[in-house]
Amino acid sequence: MERRAVRLRITGIVQGVGYRYWAERRARELGVDGWVRNCPDGSVELLAIGGEIEVERMVDACRGGPPAATVQLVQTLAADDDGTVGFQARA
Structure with a gap:
């Protein structure tokens, strides 16, 4: 299977609301590899790697996020598959 990476x-309000841990659980449910981390500017950065359908489902899920989050915008950029296996929240 060919892997896509984004x-x-x-x-929005995406730090301090459990976004990284929610993303980690959701990615594992979908079978998506990659990582998620908080950024100094208050945003969250996420790398999603997997099949086309699974990655699209992850992107769609990120538009809502966990219940305590208020997502304003999700920018999606093509990325290189960095070979990550599994999904983890990074510091």
């Missing part, structure tokens, strides 16, 4: 920049 990098997301998620803005």
Whole structure:
């Protein structure tokens, strides 16, 4: 199966609301590899790698996020598959 990779920049109220841990659980449910981390500017950055359908489902899920989040914008950029296996929240 060919893997697709996208990098997301998620803005709004997305730090301090469990977004990284929610993304980690959701990615594992979908079978998506990659990582998620908080950025100094208050946004969240996420790399999603997997099949076309699974990655699109992850992108769609990120537009809502966990219940305590208020997502304003999800920017989606093509990315390189960095070979990550599994999905993890990074510091």
